[in-house]
Amino acid sequence: MTISRRKLIEPHITPFYHVINRCVRRAYLCGDDPYNGKNYQHRRGWIVNKIKQLAADKQQALSNLVAEWQQRLGSISWFMRCLNEEIARKANKEDQCKGAFWEGRFKSQALLDEQALLSCMMYVDLNPIRAGVTPSLEQSDFTSIQQRIREYHQTKVSRSSKASSSANHFQLLPFVGGEHQAKTVGINFAFADYLELIDWTGRCIRNDKKGFIGSNQPKILQQLGITSDAWLEHSEQFMERYANVSGKWSQMCAFKQRIGGHWCKGKSASHQLHPS
Structure with missing residues (x-):
């Protein structure tokens, strides 16, 4: 049964959504x-x-x-x-x-926490490589990741005070449940860490290197406790592994109940992204 869009998109629950048409x-x-x-x-x-x-x-x-x-x-x-x-x-x-x-x-997937947001960003950013359209992110024209990489390298090259003051612009903001909360939660990492993760992931999913997994697991995955296999599966199949919501399983079920649903897709996938 079709669910009303105003139920699927709840900005007060999460501001992050994966939209597809x-x-x-x-x-x-x-x-x-x-x-x-x-x-x-x-x-x-x-x-x-x-x-x-x-x-x-x-x-x-x-x-x-x-x-x-x-x-x-x-x-x-x-x-x-x-x-x-x-x-x-x-x-x-x-x-x-x-x-x-x-x-x-258009289809939408609510991203309820930072693990969901991070894996979905990886899925979107690596689309050109996964489809075999481009061999590298630097060559993936008309993408936000290409623009962010260029701006990041330009900032690194420039040693001016202006570049130093704008460095925070290229960091991924912490994913916070609500600004009013006394204790903020989120994964503390900079854009350089995200580049390390996406470079490692891209090398693993390239068509000419299927099955190859680099030995040096990015520190973000180590911090989250996510296995390499689970991460790579999400990077390639994020959209297929969930229906209209992704996050911690208990939060996914609560979201589904809120919109009047009785079944939620992605239990095993959610447990892989949230091992603890």
């Missing part, structure tokens, strides 16, 4: 289309530019409209509507056809 009518969003032989690589730029535009729109809202538009600007559904509508119009015009370009509803 697919093309219909056998259409290709990006890359080489094997059916018509066309290349749609340029569409990646459409998406990047639109996301930047939407982010800029949020920053440029007039002060006398903030109260009225605050909820809409913070709505994932509204964000996806604005993003998908323009991309669909451009794609239909380019393909000289009409009709639906996207599936009727």
Whole structure:
């Protein structure tokens, strides 16, 4: 049974969500289309530019409209509507056809804790390597991880005081359940640690190195107590291992009950990410 979007997305429970949308009518969003032989690589730029535009729109809202538009600007559904509508119009015009370009509803997965957030980020960032589109993250054009790596290296090279003061911008913020809580929880690591983890994971899942697992396990995994095999399975199959929520099993069940569900997918996967 279809669950209402307002139940699946609860910002007061978690601000982090993995959202996915697919093309219909056998259409290709990006890359080489094997059916018509066309290349749609340029569409990646459409998406990047639109996301930047939407982010800029949020920053440029007039002060006398903030109260009225605050909820809409913070709505994932509204964000996806604005993003998908323009991309669909451009794609239909380019393909000289009409009709639906996207599936009727985008899918979402609530990420309830930092383990879920970290493994989902890894799944998304490694998509180009897993699909065999690019051999390295540095060459994965139109991705946020490529941009973050470049900015990180630029910051390392620069020894100016300005670069030093902006170094915190490239750290992953601690995942906190609520800012009002006296005790904050989260995995304390910098972007350099994330780079170490994603580089190690990427080497393990590359098509030409299937089955290879580096002996030096990243310290983040050691800190969390997650085994290498469990981590690599999540990095390759995160979307398939969960339905619409990921996190600690008890929290997943509570989330499911809150939205009126009676069955929750991902028990064994959750225990792998939360061994203690």
